Amino acid sequence: MRVAIALSGGMDSLRAAWLLKEAGHEVMAFHMRLPTFGLADTAETDRHRESRLQVLAQRLDIPLFVVDCRETFFQKVINPFLRAYAEGLTPNPCVLCNPTIKFGYLLQQALKAGADKLATGHYVRLKAPERPAERYALLSGADARKDQSYFLYGLSQEQLARALFPLGNETKESTRLWVRTYGFDALLHEESQEICFIASGDYRRFVEEYWPQATLHAEGPVRDTSGAYIGRHKGLYRYTVGQRRGIDIPSTAPYYVLALDPKTNTLWVGRARDLLASEALVGQLNWVSIDPPSKPLRAFVRLRYQHRAAPAVILPQSNGTVRVRFEAPQRAVTPGQAAVFYDGSTVLGGGVLQKNSGEI
Secondary structure (H helix, E strand, O other): OEEEEEOOOOHHHHHHHHHHHHOOOEEEEEEEEOOOEOOOOHHHHHHHHHHHHHHHHHHHOOOEEEEEOHHHHHHHHHHHHHHHHHOOOOOOHHHHHHHHHHHHHHHHHHHHOOOOEEEOOOOEEEEOOOOOOOOOEEEEOOOOOOOOHHHHOOOOHHHHHOEEOOOOOOOHHHHHHHHHHOOOHHHOOOOOOOOOOEOOOOHHHHHHHHOHHHHOOOOEEEEOOOOOEEEEEOOHHHOOOOOOOOOOOOOOOOOEEEEEEOOOOEEEEEOHHHHEEEEEEEEEEEEOOOOOOOOOEEEEEEOOOOOOOEEEEEEEOOOOOEEEEEEEEEEOOOOOOEEEEEEOOEEEEEEEEOOOOOOO
16 A cells, blocks of 8 residues: 555654555655744754654655644644633643544645555554444554553544554554664654643643733632632633642642633632542543444543543433443543543543533
């Protein structure tokens, strides 16, 4: 096949490209030029990165195409990222990027260039349907410590049909060993940061710069679970559910953020025990490996990338959401983050954690 590899400049996508060539595919490298904030000279950084990518592509003997995704990325990822903070949510930009940018805009550019498939360096596996009526199934990666299926639950069947994940059965350690063995160390940049488009990693400063109204009348009341006023916060966008540091209210026991209410600009706090929740409401659903269920469904649910999947019952609601009822209460269920549903290694689907009606 003619396969486009999304080449970031890191070790994972580089090894994926190598494995594709070893398998006999005709490989083309596609690099996404994305906006990066917090750098003194973004243009110079792009030139340096792309020059290094050109060297990597030459080492692999594959052509390199640079796709300018900046405008689309701003519309599809950054604007929703800012809106989420305005609504008192904690967004996950990677969950937005994969279906809209990598397997959206970039995939379309790769297909126009003659590619049959788009591959990435994600540690996930894909199972093709055995019969025409069946669906593609997305599976967690063989390396449980590096599994990235959580970030890909938003892909459609059409996108999965065009996807390849060469590292699905590999481990991160085997990739590191491969890099050292073939002498790619000096040519690779550091592992990607948590928020790829914010060089400093300081999302608070980013929000202040690109959403100026966030700083207008930003301060507001802090209240405890009884409703008592106990202090002032510095702007709701600076906090997330479960946060302990930065509340700055003296107490005999630590306070934790329980909820953010942008309507009243109130930060609600409580004790560690108040963070436990037995249920969660999930909307904006995408069912990956199964058809949307109409009856209660048992599954394991991950509430964050590093969260250990918890057993639960998923209850479909009439309004297109689902209510997740956990067997044991879970800590810091954070509106805006993704909840992803698993049956063993199979990703059933997922969605975005909603604010429950009647929430503090």
